[in-house]
Amino acid sequence: MTEPQPVLALQHASKSFGPVRALSDVSLELYSGEAHALLGENGAGKSTLVKILSGVHRADGGELWVDGQLRVFHSPAEARDAGIAIIYQEPTLFPDLTVAENVLMGRQPLRRGRIDRRAMLTHVGRILQELGVPLDPARPVRGLSIADQQLVEIAKALSFQARVLIMDEPTAALTGQETERLFRVVRTLRARGAAVLLITHRLEEAFAECQRFTIMRDGRWVSSGPAAAYTIDSVVRGMVGRDVRELYPKLPVTPGEVALEVRGLSRRGVFRDVSFVVRRGEIVGLAGLVGAGRSEVARSIFGIDPRDAGEVRVQGRTIPAGNTQAAMRAGIGLVPEDRRQQGLVMDLSIERNATLTVLNRLRRGWLMDRAAETQTASDWTSRLRLKAHRLTDPVSTLSGGNQQKVVLAKWLATGPAVLIVDEPTRGVDVGAKAEVHRTLAELAAGGLAVVMISSDLPEVLGMADRILVMREGALVGELSRQDASEEAVMYLATGQQPAIGSVA
Known part of the structure; x- marks a missing residue:
């Protein structure tokens, strides 16, 4: 019996941005009918890899094969035409257009030179029905939940006959019920022969929904294999390069x-x-x-x-x-649920964000004591083991985990x-x-x-x-x-x- 051929194979890919090596000798294979988890810490190179697959970046080295053909994508449109679609955590749809118009944007069926609205609604309605999604193709996208918007993006991918779906943290903003509905759709896509690449920090989702894993660390490939060959411990060890024996390091305390x-x-x-x-x-x-x-x-x-x-x-x-x-x-200090919208000012520097709650203490008369501000930010970010190039960099340049540390530093500086x-x-x-x-x-x-x-x-x-x-x-x-x-x-x-x- 012949071995199944991958729908997509990335071999020995590398990518640099100036002096920064984002990917080094990374390989990945996706198979029809399988969900494949791409796992790694923030900064592991997952986003760069996805951007190469979706035509946003060109690799400096390595090869990309799609359906057995060597491909080089110069744009996202070329990747899309090759059957590769990406579903982002936060969909980018036109809110004032209908579901159907978003799905078939730029490709609406015409009749006598005008958009055939009935044919458009029928076509998109059929796609939604195949997915088992009870969405009205005629309703505007504005007001839809993030979960429903993601389903619209999936319908759009199917309208392009996409055979590879890349899902980047699709459940981060979803409730439990919305997550289950999304994975029901993913199972439907797999049953139709699609290959799904799932990027997630939720390891329980990866073990529940994926048949194969690839682990990355520091821009390098660590391992790939069937999900059954991995455990939570082995995945964590591969991702962080050390044993994280205690994810929950609770210390004994007498209240x-x-x-x-x-x-x-x-x-x-x-x-x-x-x-x-x-x-x-x-x-x-x-x-x-x-x-x-x-x-x-x-x-x-x-x-x-x-x-x-x-x-x-x-x-x-x-x-x-x-x-x-x-x-x-x-x-009282409050670290809010949405750190980007409520906890940080994304365009300000790391040190300014870390001291926002104590600016009044850092003034010398009418002027800001910049040395005191830098020292306060440095003290708390060092204590929290923040990974950053410079404290003067915008906080938006940090990974999610390091942004969370800045929010913690901001409140700990108040001595709560x-x-x-x-x-x-x-x-x-x-x-x-x-x-x-x-x-x-x-x-x-x-x-x-x-x-x-x-x-x-x-x-x-x-x-x-x-x-x-x-x-x-x-x-x-x-x-x-x-x-x-x-x-x-x-x-x-x-x-x-x-x-x-x-x-x-």
């Missing part, structure tokens, strides 16, 4: 006095009667399904969002509602008593995730009270001393570190059995 006290916090239609305490040295996890109200509670505690009732006290001091300045003065971290490792690679966890563990061991909101259950279980579970705007239970399990948390989060434990 001190109460640092944060929340009593009867309510906001009409969002959350109700939320009460809990956090002690110095504790990491308290706030778990629950998307939409349970966790982030809204955090924003209300910090004063960004209003509250209708309740009290917030920090070290015995009552914080007035809706007053972020008072919350900061009392010692309470730090609220919302999805602290979303969209960061496994090595950076371990670094963020280490930082939180060390801060808690130093006496900081930490509230950690996370949809990553292993993260909550691995880092929290206590877990508070929310459902539909209410706290429904508390689990000790010893009693907590994924099953126990999900039972509470979904309301499938009576609440366990009690709420502090």
